[in-house]
Amino acid sequence: QQQVKQSPQSLIVQKGGIPIINCAYENTAFDYFPWYQQFPGKGPALLIAIRPDVSEKKEGRFTISFNKSAKQFSLHIMDSQPGDSATYFCAASLMEYGNKLVFGAGTILRVKS
């Protein structure tokens, strides 16, 4: 199974809140789990990524939590800002398959000021 399931579809939080976006995958062979951020009119850009041998990774206000046994990973945005309003995609890939990214459906985040 190559699917990655992402939730919620959309999310509205107040400035300073902590939005959480969740993803689940089926293929236990996936070896790379990136999150991409996309602003209107732009292509997606890598935000943060994690390998399955690590349970958490933090970069600035963005944190990935990874639960290998549950086959789930999530993105937390600390102290969210209006500038974080964007569409967020989780993804998974496998180097054996040419690093093809399998994407979740996306979450539209709006941070209200």
Add this chain to the structure above:
Amino acid sequence: DVKVTQSSRYLVKRTGEKVFLECVQDMDHENMFWYRQDPGLGLRLIYFSYDVKMKEKGDIPEGYSVSREKKERFSLILESASTNQTSMYLCASSFNDLNTEAFFGQGTRLTVV
């Protein structure tokens, strides 16, 4: 800065036309990808290429073909455009290494009328 450049931001084509979408990358990446982005469906892989003249089908290749004659250029071809191919098309490229980042172009919004 890595650059993935797509030849057009917006295209309007008629049903039955043959359509060419061009993508050029300047980072000497081995891998190149074409994705289609639709609301609620995320990014779905159409075709990818891991070397010059090499190509593999993605998840939704029907109605599309690709060409990679040079390492830096990857073209997506709609043999006979149909209205259900109206979408945002995104090109990406990456190295063929473990946990490597994929870089995206800005996208081409194609409307088939």
